[in-house]
Amino acid sequence: MAELPRPELRFDGGCPDCGGRRVRMPEPPPAIPDDLDWRTRDFEGFRAMMLADLARRFPERGDWNPADLEVVLVEVLATQLDWLSDMHDRVMAEATLESARRPASVDALLRMIGFDAAEHRQLSREALYRLWRARPDLLDADRAEGPRRIRRQERAVTLEDHAATLVAHPLVEQAHAWSRWTGAWERIEVAVICWNGEPLDQPLPAVAPPELARRLSRFLDEQGAEWRPPFGEAPSVRRVLRDYLEARRLAGQEVVLRDAAAVGIVLGLRVTVADEHFRSEVEAAVRRVLGDGPAGLFHPGRLAFGEDLYASDFYQALMALAGVRDVCLTRFKRAGRRYPDESRSGRIALSGLEFPVCDGDPARPARGHLRLDLKGGLRG
Template identity: 50%
Template sequence: MADTPVPVLDFSGADSGSCAACGERRTILPLPLLDAGNDIDLPVRDFDGFRRFMLEELAARYPERTRWTPADMEVVLVEALATVLDQLSDMADRAFAEAYLETARIPSSVRRLLSMIGYDAAAEASAKGQIGWDPARPEERFAALENFWAKNPYEMDEARRAGPRAIRTQHRMVSLNDHAERVEDHPLVLRAKARSFWTGSWETIFVAVVAFDTRLSLGSAVPLPADATNEEERLERQQLIEEIERFNKRNEMPLPDWSMHPTLRQVLAPFVERMRMAGREVVLDDAIPVGIALVMSIIVRPNYFRSEVQSAAKAALSDRPGGLFEPGRLNFGDDLFASDIIAALMALDGVENVCLFRFKRVGNDQPDQTASGRIALDGLEIPVCDNNPARLERGYLSLTLHGGLSG
């Protein structure tokens, strides 16, 4: 490198008759650097490229030599140096690749890159039951994840793809829609609706929820597998419990103490506390069930048993999966139309015609809406029809069948 030029004051002009107190600042600049030329081929990164480059340089420096054989000492040294350069080049490529999520291959690098965008791959893998660790030693979870990915690289590729997609998912409760959408993420909740009210000193967000079973309220205990009456119900409840536990692990929340028979509110409250904004109160609220009274007759086609058609009709208008009153099928305030009920029954095998005689809310003071074919709902109301004689206020269904075969 050239030295920094030093300016010098020159008073030699006084000899020529000029002012003796006047000087001139002179700086002697260094000579410009020689052009290095383009004799370095930067794209060369492998053994063959390095070997050829150095041999071409030797041939240019010693043109009088016309023969180069692999046994020559110069060629041996060139090939040994090319081998080392090829290894260093590969190491540089590998190190550069680990800096980007798309090209990283080491599990620890992928995990760190995913954590930089807010994706906890260890929590996701734990929620899926792929890894486990001692809760008293949380530092083990990273080692468990990396060991699992080393044995299952396709799972690492799946996390590599899922991480960037998760950036677009809102994980906070800011707007009213955010409150409803985040609460709906919980396995216990099918529908949620958020409202904002001024409660005197601050604004409170009320979130009404439709649970996986509309017969349950926020004060009801989560049904456990031990309380099931049959094997199918026990398996459904067991799957729900496992899904809740995976959800809590994914969101780094403590698991519910099932021995204490927690209520729906007690299971949902930790999740709401984790997601809500600081300084904002969020209150969980129940939906308002509206019992629906249905009285109708069905004409059964010939060669169909009335008992089978009746069972199919009750299932089509039940709250079981696929039924018209399945929890979560209708949103808050969605009107109920008679045409939907008739269409659900007409789609059944053996049904020739359907006549609707009563279509109204439960209650003597509620008008019949058979003529209009529409029951208007508003606010937090959702239609229910449990058809339980012990709870007629939650709706009932009366069917009269004609034609077909008896039995």
């Protein structure tokens, strides 16, 4: 740093009361030539630039050799400028995610855009830094994963977005969205088939079934969310889905959830069991195939909305079971006296938002029932 000039007190005219301070300012620095290349970044560039300036300022010197003191100083300055230039490049590189190399910088930039790599890999921050230093390929993988996460569309905009957003939730098997004019604004309505085919206002069980618990755990791990359905409070499916959708709908957009139309199916089957198989084991396998479990023919997510139900699907699934020798369909119709038996045609037509159910609950006959008659086989 240049020293500050010292002021001098002067008395002009011989008057002791007429003194004044005078400051001699330093000489201005030499003007920077117009041909200075500000893009110079390395030792050779700085050295050549300063030697060229020396030759311009002192034209009487015809030759400059490495032993000259001026050349030594030029090379010392060029070395320092090269170091400073490299330091500047390193500091600027740490400011962007694409060029940052230090683990702490990459981690800070990823957290700035909402991606916590330590939480993603379930490590402490110190362990994450050690992992990245030992495995630069994992650092690059996490560097690329962060922007992908923030570019993922999680806001429901179109009708397809609303349906896809709900289908992604473990409590939903099928969803269909449509728009309806209310007289003042457009309202989006979504018909939903829940995980067990129950109505939206049915309370959740106090303890989640194992299969649902696994699906929820996997879903929450993928979403990176800490929310858990309050099973202990027995909320309805509608409340859980409404809270889930509230964070993803557009501001000012009304979204209403509707129950899909469950169609009860009355099914009568006569099954002949092979002689070397136990009847009870075959019956359990048949009921499992005809149930609403993940592999069952009445699983709520097996058929799309309004997709017809065919008897051939039942024949194919049952004849593939071990111990089943013959299958006869004796009853195949919608629940209710006004609907005809379709066992001859082998097809029950569904439409709109309808889907088939066959709960076999005597308290709810409208949701269908199964009459199973087994012949042959071993008792036990």
